[in-house]
């Protein structure tokens with residue numbers, strides 16, 4: 001065995017600080033690198049080197065994009081801090097004041113098209129059929145941890161201020177899966193497949209948000225809570241998680257100062273998308289106050 005020496009993975013160029021050669025080409029152990037290296041003999045040296053070069057170019061692009069995303073996140077964080085600073089000067093601060101940067105939910109609505117309705121119905125029929133291959137469960141299907149009961153209206157106000165920025169990915173599936181149907185059947189074993197499908201179809205709102213979940217309206221979700229998916233009932237974005245933690249801290253959060261940025265939860269890191277600050281608000285247990293944008297920041 002030879003000495004331990006620093007070198008690079010022959011495929012991805014990753015540094016290997018301690019590589020014991022023993023006549024083997026250095027490899028970082030990543031499955032993709034191992035696979036390409038294993039095929040080297042079969043594919044021939046020219047094709048191998050070509051694939052290595054392509055892989056490294058893709059890795060460089062990914063690294064550059066990650067740097068650009070991080071740079072924009074840092075610029076946004078600095079801009080948010082200046083905006084919060086201005087709000088602190090204007091409205092004061094102190095224990096129990098939480099500052100949150102939120103995404104934006106969709107603003108425009110329109111009637112749900114026949115195409116969307118048909119796609120949603122097809123999804124519902126597929127998950128209901130799959131659920132009904134089993135009998136109604138005698139125990140509730142496993143679910144993510146429930147949302148804490150904190151006796152505060154602030155979480156609801158936070159989501160109102162955002163406008164459902166996470167619901168945009170619901171499209172024509174609403175995160176409903178066979179386990180959602182099994183949960184309904186656990187609660188009411190007499191439910192029949194067609195009853196379930198028709199219940200969901202009846203709740204499609206007359207006007208739904210554009211480019212979002214088929215159930216999303218300007219006033220929130222059109223589905224009763226117990227008919228929503230576990231994902232919908234338990235998901236919390238980072239600002240909402242921070243609020244849950246703040247409400248359980250001492251002293252508890254009593255005011256949330258919000259900056260809302262233009263993009264939704266899932267597009268906020270897209271480099272080509274404008275993600276400027278579009279609204280400011282202050283949330284209290286008894287009020288949601290929209291704040292004027294000071295002209296000088």
Ligand code: SF4
Nearest residue numbers: 159162164165166237
């Ligand atoms: S959970 Fe977060 S992203 Fe979703 S509506 Fe509430 S504040 Fe917006």
Ligand code: SF4
Nearest residue numbers: 167170213216221232
């Ligand atoms: S079903 Fe309701 S809560 Fe779930 S993604 Fe759609 S609008 Fe949002």
Ligand SMILES: [Zn+2]
Nearest residue numbers: 009012028033
């Ligand atoms: Zn490698």
